[in-house]
Amino acid sequence: MTFPAGKLKTMASSWWDSKTKSPLKPATKTPVKGTVFALQPEMSSQQAVGILVSFKQILGYRPSKNVIKKGGYLNKSEFVGNLLQELQSEFNKKQKGHPPAIQEKGVSINAAISL
Numbered sequence: 001m002t003f004p005a006g007k008l009k010t011m012a013s014s015w016w017d018s019k020t021k022s023p024l025k026p027a028t029k030t031p032v033k034g035t036v037f038a039l040q041p042e043m044s045s046q047q048a049v050g051i052l053v054s055f056k057q058i059l060g061y062r063p064s065k066n067v068i069k070k071g072g073y074l075n076k077s078e079f080v081g082n083l084l085q086e087l088q089s090e091f092n093k094k095q096k097g098h099p100p101a102i103q104e105k106g107v108s109i110n111a112a113i114s115l
Contacts, residue, residue, distance in 0.1 A: 001095065003087075003088050003091050003092075004058050004059070005084060005088070007058050008055065008058060008059075008083075008084055008087060009080055009084055011051075011054060011055070011058065012051065012079065012080045012083055012084065013076065013080055015051045015054065016043070016076045016079050016080065017076075019043065019047065019050075020042060020043065020076070040072075041071060041072030041073050041074050042072070042073060042074060042075060043072055043073045043079060044072040045068050045069060045070055045071060045072045045073075047072075048068050048069075048072065048073065048079065048083075049065050049068055051083075052064075052065065052067070052068075055087070059087075059091065061094065063087055063090055064090060066086075066090070067083060067086035067087050067089075067090055068083070068086075069082050069083075069086075
């Protein structure tokens with residue numbers, strides 16, 4: 001089975017947008033440099049775990065929570081890039097006895113996301 005990088009990238013990007021641009025999300029305050037608030041990620045790792053259930057429909061299994069970066073994500077590009085890299089690594093391990101997953105043609109896991 002080929003690693004579905006394109007579908008996962010699209011889903012992760014849309015999911016990020018739905019969580020960070022929600023009208024229910026409190027307005028972002030401008031962090032003051034040198035304070036603890038300036039270090040907070042835009043999305044916490046606890047919130048990011050929610051996407052794993054959605055990935056089950058594409059991968060056929062629910063990825064482990066270990067694919068989520070501890071400490072959260074500063075921006076969409078970091079979220080999508082890191083998550084896809086971790087998912088592909090886990091996917092390859094699950095394909096034991098099979099050759100490593102081949103990336104979809106024309107889809108770069110580390111490609112930058114334009115915001």
